[in-house]
Amino acid sequence: MKVRDLIIIGAGPAGMSAGIYAARSALSPLIIESQMPGGQVALTDFIENYPAFPNGMSGQELTKLMEEQCNNFNVEFMNFVQVDFVEKENKIFKLKTNQGDFFAKTVIVATGASPAELGIPGEREFKGRGVSYCATCDGPLFKDKDILVVGGGDSAVQEAIYLTKFVSSLKIVHRRDKLRARKMLQEKAIKNPKIDILWNSNLLEIKGKDLVKRVVIYNNKTNQKREIRIDGVFMYAGFKPNSSLVKNLVEMDKLGSIITDHKMRTSTTGLFAAGDVRNTPLRQVVTAVSDGAIAAINAEEYLEYELKQ
Ligand SMILES: Cc1cc2nc3c(=O)[nH]c(=O)nc-3n(C[C@H](O)[C@H](O)[C@H](O)COP(=O)(O)OP(=O)(O)OC[C@H]3O[C@@H](n4cnc5c(N)ncnc54)[C@H](O)[C@@H]3O)c2cc1C
Structure with a gap:
């Protein structure tokens, strides 16, 4: 049984940002994605409010750049793999997918949201x-x-x-x-x-x-x-957080958004959530990438200090 340090579920902006930060911390992250990387951004025609792109850019272009940056840091992607359920036993997370089970010491849920x-x-x-x-x-x-x-x-x-x-x-x-x-x-x-x-x-x-x-x-x-x-x-009448895969593990609000603290920690130790799937006050690319970075840094801290105690 291979136990990884970190598995990130979802390759939208939150997941890819978490991947970049985790890779730079030498955690060799694996991102499991049920479709192709990009998430909702890949389906957005034009993004004009993401800083550093004064003329805006298409969602697909932004996705391509994020993916390229992940590849530069050797973030591993596994596309078209759906995580159905996450369990925790003896400090190890088991991810049940349509392509078998995966194991990790820490997990970041970055599964975003779907239209309601x-x-x-x-x-x-x-x-x-x-x-x-x-x-x-x-x-x-x-x-x-x-x-x-x-x-x-x-x-x-x-x-x-x-x-x-x-x-x-x-x-x-x-x-x-x-x-x-x-x-x-x-x-x-x-x-x-x-x-x-x-x-x-x-x-x-x-x-x-x-x-x-x-x-x-x-x-x-x-x-x-x-x-x-x-x-x-x-x-375009609202959204539904894609949180059912951890419904037995974490606290959620009435909408089904995963409740986190400011370090993106959920109610289960070692399990983090980032981006649109959590109870965030703003569901945008800029907040999703920020969440991903915070989650990755705190996942590293968890592996380094808490897990060893
Ligand atoms: C029409 C539209 C226009 C938008 N326009 C803008 C804009 O102009 N500017 C802006 O900043 N934001 C915009 N947004 C919002 C922005 O796209 C989201 O806030 C952002 O994509 C959230 O990123 P995320 O990584 O949290 O989630 P997502 O982008 O939703 O990515 C989640 C990923 O997780 C994957 N996933 C889900 N469940 C599983 C599972 N069980 N197993 C494996 N993988 C899974 C999904 O396939 C997806 O790729 C727009 C959104 C929409 C819908």
Whole structure:
């Protein structure tokens, strides 16, 4: 049984940053990733708020640079391996994956978050047939179409602006009378002639045959329902932390975010969490990479001092 010093779960910004810091501390980290490195960033068309890139850059470019930096420090990646469950026995963590068990003295959970489903009729039925959670992946499929974007936060508004490159018209459905997105994004969206905002509105149902054809919108001020003809629906209505793999090991908040202290320590000694999966006040690349660095440095401290006691 090979027991590694450190395994990092997830190769998004938090996991890759943890990898760089851990490798520089000679911990020979292994990053296990269920897909390809990048996480949510790889699915983001443009990042303009990450320092040191004054002209912004695509999410894929940023991912490539982070991966390259990991490779320069010999961080080991294992892609397309899904960690299903983490257990701890006699100070050793066992990671159960779809490709066998892995063992480590310390683990950093950097599994990020996934878009939340609204749970409305038609959402699952039309997933991939007009319902999407990723503008960069599916935007070009909606050239000259009329689409709907659900949500009012940064992701919803930013991706709506991006989608106007392709579509003929776009409606943002937002349940309140004010967007939550940053002011700059709000202004861009409001000025965009292709964007129409449906205030105080909830998406109730998605209808169609093989593909999405119509949606039912409910106005929560007037209590009126109406049907709109639409070709596609992009969902940006919240997120769900990917924390189920440690649900029996750590304390979580009501949303399922892993609770950590300022050193990224969870309620289980030797288990750290970083990035969007934890109870962070800001879910962004810049905070994820900061968390990853802090987690790696404290994992090193744990191996050096606490574990030996
Ligand atoms: C549409 C959109 C636009 C955004 N725009 C911006 C922006 O402009 N600027 C900004 O700073 N931030 C932006 N963000 C937020 C930013 O992408 C996230 O805050 C950041 O990616 C979080 O990094 P992370 O490493 O914590 O998690 P993630 O990026 O979610 O990475 C987690 C990784 O873990 C992997 N994983 C999950 N579960 C498992 C498992 N069980 N086993 C193995 N691997 C697993 C996933 O495949 C993924 O690769 C945006 C997000 C979205 C969705």
